[in-house]
Amino acid sequence: MTPHLAYLLFGVAVFLLAATAIGQILRARVAPDGSNPAIENLNARIAAWWAMVILLAIAFLAGRPGVVLLFAILSFAALREFLSLTRKSAADHWALAAAFFVVLPVQYLLVGIDWYGFYAIFIPVYAFLLLPVLSALRGGPADFLDRVAETQWALMISVYCVSHVPALLSLQIAGFEGQNVLLIAWLIFTVQLSDVMQYVWGKLFGRRPLAPSLSPSKTWEGFLGGLATATAAGAAFWWLTPFAPGQAALMALVVTVMGSFGGLVMSAIKRDKGVKDWGHLIAGHGGFLDRLDSVVFAAPIFFHLTRYFWSQT
Amino acid sequence: MTGGGQRVLSRLRRSSLALVAGLLAKAITLFARLATAPRAIWAGVEPRAGQRIYYANHTSNGDFVLIWTVLPPVLRAKTRPVAALDYWLRSPMRAFVGRDVFNAVLIDRRPDHRAEDPVTQMAEALDGGASLILFPEGQRNSSEAPLLPFKSGLYHLARQRPGVDLVPVWISNLNHVMPKGEIIPVPLICTLTFGAPLRLADDEPKDAFLARTAVALLALRTGGAA
Numbered sequence: 324m325t326p327h328l329a330y331l332l333f334g335v336a337v338f339l340l341a342a343t344a345i346g347q348i349l350r351a352r353v354a355p356d357g358s359n360p361a362i363e364n365l366n367a368r369i370a371a372w373w374a375m376v377i378l379l380a381i382a383f384l385a386g387r388p389g390v391v392l393l394f395a396i397l398s399f400a401a402l403r404e405f406l407s408l409t410r411k412s413a414a415d416h417w418a419l420a421a422a423f424f425v426v427l428p429v430q431y432l433l434v435g436i437d438w439y440g441f442y443a444i445f446i447p448v449y450a451f452l453l454l455p456v457l458s459a460l461r462g463g464p465a466d467f468l469d470r471v472a473e474t475q476w477a478l479m480i481s482v483y484c485v486s487h488v489p490a491l492l493s494l495q496i497a498g499f500e501g502q503n504v505l506l507i508a509w510l511i512f513t514v515q516l517s518d519v520m521q522y523v524w525g526k527l528f529g530r531r532p533l534a535p536s537l538s539p540s541k542t543w544e545g546f547l548g549g550l551a552t553a554t555a556a557g558a559a560f561w562w563l564t565p566f567a568p569g570q571a572a573l574m575a576l577v578v579t580v581m582g583s584f585g586g587l588v589m590s591a592i593k594r595d596k597g598v599k600d601w602g603h604l605i606a607g608h609g610g611f612l613d614r615l616d617s618v619v620f621a622a623p624i625f626f627h628l629t630r631y632f633w634s635q636t
Numbered sequence: 637m638t639g640g641g642q643r644v645l646s647r648l649r650r651s652s653l654a655l656v657a658g659l660l661a662k663a664i665t666l667f668a669r670l671a672t673a674p675r676a677i678w679a680g681v682e683p684r685a686g687q688r689i690y691y692a693n694h695t696s697n698g699d700f701v702l703i704w705t706v707l708p709p710v711l712r713a714k715t716r717p718v719a720a721l722d723y724w725l726r727s728p729m730r731a732f733v734g735r736d737v738f739n740a741v742l743i744d745r746r747p748d749h750r751a752e753d754p755v756t757q758m759a760e761a762l763d764g765g766a767s768l769i770l771f772p773e774g775q776r777n778s779s780e781a782p783l784l785p786f787k788s789g790l791y792h793l794a795r796q797r798p799g800v801d802l803v804p805v806w807i808s809n810l811n812h813v814m815p816k817g818e819i820i821p822v823p824l825i826c827t828l829t830f831g832a833p834l835r836l837a838d839d840e841p842k843d844a845f846l847a848r849t850a851v852a853l854l855a856l857r858t859g860g861a862a
Contacts, residue, residue: 399823403673407825413815419822602825603675 325502327563331512332380339376342369371605375614379511383504388435390507391489395431400611401481401619402427404601408592409473414463418454418474426450427482434486437493439636446483451475480589480619481612487622494626494634499565509563510578510625514617517553517579518586524548538590546583553579565633577628578621585620589613657736664737668698668705672813672826676706679856680832681803683708687767688801688833690715691790693783693853694771695811698821703769703805704738706828716741716761717769718754741768755792762797772849778816783854786846794836794845801833802849806856829856 346366353359382393406419426446433442455471491506525545533541557575561568589612593601602610612619630636668674676683690703700717707715721742724734734740741761744750758768774787794802806829814821834852836845 403823403825406822407809411812413812416812416815416818416820416822419812419824420820423823424820602673604673 325505327502327505328383328508331505331508331560331563332376335376335512339369339373342372368608371608379508383508386504387489387492390492390504391431391435394485394489395427397611397615398427398431398482398485399423400602400604401485401615402477404610404612405477405481406474408596408598408601409477410466410469411474412463412465412470414461415458415470415474417461418457421454421457422450422474422478422482426454426478430482430486431489434490434493439490439493442486442490446478450478454478484619484623485615487626488618490626491622491629494630495636496565496629496633497635499633505563506565506625506629509557509560510621511618512560513553513557513575514578514582514621515614516556517549517582518617519549520552521545521549521583524552534587534590537587537594541587541590550576550579550583565629574625574628578625581621581624582617585617588620589616653732653736657732660733660737664701665705668701671821671823672698672702672810673823674702674706674826674828677827677829679829681830683711683830685711686801687762687765688803689762689768689770689790689793690803690805690830691770691772691849691853692805692807692828693777694773694775695777695807696814696816697776698810698814699771699807700738700769702807702810702826702828711767714765715767715769718743718758718761718771720745722746722749739766741766745774755789755796758789758793759796762793762800772846776816777811782857783850786850788842788846790849791836791842791845798836800835802835803833804831804849804853804856805829806831806853808857831856 346362346369349362350357350359350366353362357363378393382389385392402423406422411419430442430445433445454474455467458467458471488507488510491510492503494503494506496503521541522545525540525542525548528544528548529540529542531543532539533543533546554572554575557579558568558572561571564571564574566574589601593599600609601612604610605614608614692699692703700719704712704715704717717738717740719734719738719740719742721744723730724740724742725731734742741757743754743757744752745754758770761768770790770793772786772790773784774789775784777784790802794800807826808829809824809826812822813824813826831852834849840848
């Protein structure tokens with residue numbers, strides 16, 4: 324582990340310790356019997372944050388295979404949540420099975436062996452053309468385009484976009500060799516901090532709704548406050564990255580804006596499907612996609628910007 | 637060999653079979669959890685001790701396994717699925733799983749073949765203290781309709797044992813996990829919505845009762861996520 328990563332993890336641990344202390348004090352003062360749902364939800368969220376940070380730290384310690392495996396598992400959980408809500412018929416069975424058991428493993432294998440030319444197009448070209456063939460071969464034209472499009476979007480979001488997080492490990496940046504894991508740490512830290520701070524700013528000062536028909540809890544005050552805080556924090560941690568301070572601020576702004584848009588788009592899908600959360604497996608947060616939605620939209624853009632401006636390959 | 641030796645051997649055989657059955661039960665519930673991440677929604681009823689007849693829609697052979705999986709272990713141990721004898725006794729392996737792992741009440745769906753009346757068998761199982769898992773449609777539903785018409789078994793059982801709660805359970809998405817005739821399961825999330833318990837009213841006619849129980853089950857469709 325590079326010393327920089329150790330500093331960041333230490334900082335996050337201190338932050339979480341403080342949050343845990345506050346959560347426990349609130350609980351003891353206000354409702355020791357666990358009768359206040361807001362405080363219970365806050366504590367469940369903090370506990371889940373601990374689990375997520377520890378898992379990430381273990382993956383970072385295990386190096387490239389650990390990171391690729393962790394995000395493959397996250398993709399699997401996300402794909403399952405997404406495809407549980409999409410339209411499908413018995414004719415799609417092979418296509419769905421292939422999405423889980425062929426497309427997902429192959430994409431992560433390609434990322435693992437660093438075959439950029441193939442993993443960059445494998446899903447948009449090969450999976451998108453071949454999966455509908457499987458559905459067509461099994462017959463059943465009813466809602467064909469809806470079924471195919473929803474399955475493809477599930478793959479795009481849950482597998483293709485998520486796989487661009489571990490893909491950051493393959494970038495060749497002069498003077499940054501062996502430290503690419505810091506790019507992942509910085510990206511996730513910035514984007515997730517933006518989510519948390521948008522929630523905090525929104526709770527404190529939120530007045531004007533951002534998209535009332537999609538998500539009643541999102542406000543302009545929360546959005547702008549979250550962006551400003553996370554951009555400042557991303558810039559302050561420029562020393563973790565190959566970017567200069569000003570560049571880090573710009574990058575942080577791009578990824579937090581993309582992350583917020585991701586949350587908005589995924590809210591629209593949830594609304595359309597009539598659910599509040601994508602899943603139920605992370606206590607206090609909902610599903611894996613509820614936590615990943617902002618990373619999903621930020622990761623590919625962050626990957627390509629970094630690759631275009633800093634990478635030697 | 638002496639009689640004592642044989643007794644020890646047969647006891648050893650029985651206890652090792654029970655051990656295998658217990659391990660297999662754990663393995664099956666673990667597999668069900670991995671494959672479908674089942675989510676129980678207790679809407680109108682709590683997972684508490686007490687005798688019940690869980691009745692559910694039937695789209696896949698995995699149906700009762702899922703109900704069994706999401707029940708708390710204490711309740712699971714006392715809950716027996718009602719299953720088709722002609723299916724479960726087709727091979728020795730199936731018979732072992734059906735009888736020893738799931739402790740199923742095996743009923744014969746073919747009136748001309750059967751030695752015992754299915755309703756009597758179910759009532760006896762209730763008298764033995766067990767809860768039951770029952771699929772009143774009587775067969776897997778592979779039609780477009782959400783529910784097939786109920787067979788009369790549920791009514792006859794309710795009339796014979798009117799003091800037992802009937803709990804509707806709507807299972808969603810499992811028909812997409814493994815449609816009839818498929819071998820590879822697609823690991824989607826399944827939800828199981830447990831509704832408020834019902835009982836047979838005094839003098840309630842058969843058709844009215846079957847319609848009421850079917851409506852109560854269908855009403856749970858929107859309770860779970862898609």
